[in-house]
Amino acid sequence: MTRAWAYASMTALLLAAASPAHAQSQPVPKPGRWGAADQAGSSNTQTPAKALQAAKLVTAGKTYPLAHPYEDAMPKFANRVFALTGTGGVAGGPLGDNGAFYNDDFLATQIGQVGTQFDALGHVGMMRDGKEIYYGGRTGDQVHGPAGLRQLGAEQIKPFFTRGLLVDIEGYKGRVLPAGTPITIADLEGALRKQGLDPESIGEGDVVLIHTGWGRYWKTDNKTFTTSSPGIDLAAARWLAKKGVAIIGSDTMVVEVSPNPDPAQAMPVHVEMMAINGIYLLECVATEALRADAAWEFAFSYAPMAIVGATGAPGTALAIR
Numbered sequence: 462m463t464r465a466w467a468y469a470s471m472t473a474l475l476l477a478a479a480s481p482a483h484a485q486s487q488p489v490p491k492p493g494r495w496g497a498a499d500q501a502g503s504s505n506t507q508t509p510a511k512a513l514q515a516a517k518l519v520t521a522g523k524t525y526p527l528a529h530p531y532e533d534a535m536p537k538f539a540n541r542v543f544a545l546t547g548t549g550g551v552a553g554g555p556l557g558d559n560g561a562f563y564n565d566d567f568l569a570t571q572i573g574q575v576g577t578q579f580d581a582l583g584h585v586g587m588m589r590d591g592k593e594i595y596y597g598g599r600t601g602d603q604v605h606g607p608a609g610l611r612q613l614g615a616e617q618i619k620p621f622f623t624r625g626l627l628v629d630i631e632g633y634k635g636r637v638l639p640a641g642t643p644i645t646i647a648d649l650e651g652a653l654r655k656q657g658l659d660p661e662s663i664g665e666g667d668v669v670l671i672h673t674g675w676g677r678y679w680k681t682d683n684k685t686f687t688t689s690s691p692g693i694d695l696a697a698a699r700w701l702a703k704k705g706v707a708i709i710g711s712d713t714m715v716v717e718v719s720p721n722p723d724p725a726q727a728m729p730v731h732v733e734m735m736a737i738n739g740i741y742l743l744e745c746v747a748t749e750a751l752r753a754d755a756a757w758e759f760a761f762s763y764a765p766m767a768i769v770g771a772t773g774a775p776g777t778a779l780a781i782r
Contacts, residue, residue, distance in 0.1 A: 487729060489589050490736045491598045499597060500612055502582050502739025503707040504619035506666030511623045515760035518624060518782065525750050525759070525780040527670075527710075527743075528577035529679060536683040536745075538574030538714065572773045574687070574714060577745045579765045583613030584772040585731040596739050609770020616767040618741070618774070623707060624667045625761030625780055627751045628652045630691070631674035638673060640689030643718045646700045649693075656757045665705030668761040672748040676712040679745075692718035698730040702738045708763075709734065710743030710778075743778065756782050 495505050529535060533543050547566045554562025572578065583604055586595040593601030596613055604612050630644055631637055633652035638644070649671075650660040663669065671693065678686040690713035693701075698717070701709055709716055717730030734740040743763075751759070760781040765774035 487732055490594050490596055493739060497597055500617040501619050503741060506707045507619050507621050507623060511666040515623050518758060518760045521782045523782045526777055527746050527780055528777040529747050531576045534680055535576055536686040538687050541571045541575050543570040543575055572771055576775060579774045580742045581615040581773050582735050582739055583610040585735050587732050587736055596736050614769055615765055615771040615774040616769045618765045620764035622762050625759045626669050627757050628671045629752055631672055638691035641720050642691040643694035644691060644697060645694060646697050649697055658757055663704045666707050668708040669701060669706050670710040670746055670748055672712055672752050676749055687714055690714060690719050692716055693730060694718055695729045698733050702740055708741045708743050710746045712746050712748045714744055716742045716744055751780055
């Protein structure tokens with residue numbers, strides 16, 4: 462598999478959104494509730510009131526890292542690269558009469574689909590009448606640049622400190638769902654009620670993380686992890702969007718069901734969340750420790766790496782109880 466093939470495959474997925482069936486199912490992105498100039502999307506929900514609400518959820522002082530360690534052995538989409546090169550010994554020194562020395566390294570990698578990662582709003586758009594359309598109705602010529610995105614890059618995302626919820630679909634279903642199985646509104650509601658949470662309590666600015674059990678394939682079966690998974694369907698995504706959530710995350714590669722049961726649909730949840738609603742996705746989340754402690758509600762903290770013009774950002778989100 463060549464690098465050119467990998468990028469061509471991703472491009473094909475994006476362009477498939479221009480199919481007539483897909484065009485009928487999702488509207489063209491337009492300026493939303495935060496106005497035509499907005500580039501921060503749902504991170505605008507991170508108000509002092511949300512931070513104070515989250516702080517009240519910290520009662521035990523236990524912290525849960527939600528990111529997998531970054532290493533070459535982790536699952537990576539297609540032929541993505543994560544290459545860390547060290548100096549193989551002391552890079553500089555000794556210096557001074559105390560003999561100080563230091564080590565260096567060099568990291569080469571892509572951002573998307575490499576480890577636990579966060580999609581910026583410039584990551585996905587849709588084609589309409591031959592034009593590339595992004596969040597807020599921006600066109601490709603406004604967004605694309607030779608050195609990254611001119612608009613909607615990762616540097617536009619505001620930090621998150623808010624209420625988080627874990628939805629245990631594996632526990633609700635009593636098994637890990639097969640790849641390509643949609644997670645529906647009824648599944649989300651049923652799992653939350655089983656966990657003792659009211660689905661109606663999901664509010665504006667909350668973060669919803671979905672545990673499917675797919676994390677068991679992390680580094681044990683990377684091919685399965687990167688090529689398919691259960692995930693939320695378009696109706697479930699719209700249900701969460703209507704509630705005003707800030708982030709939807711999952712222990713899978715793409716959050717949404719993959720492959721989509723409807724062959725006419727290409728990444729509809731990505732398009733719905735980012736391009737249409739300005740809501741962020743957090744992928745490859747390490748949810749196992751939260752589930753083991755039945756930590757269904759928690760404070761969620763995350764500040765995406767502010768890489769100017771980037772289509773996403775790596776980082777370590779935290780759940781705190």
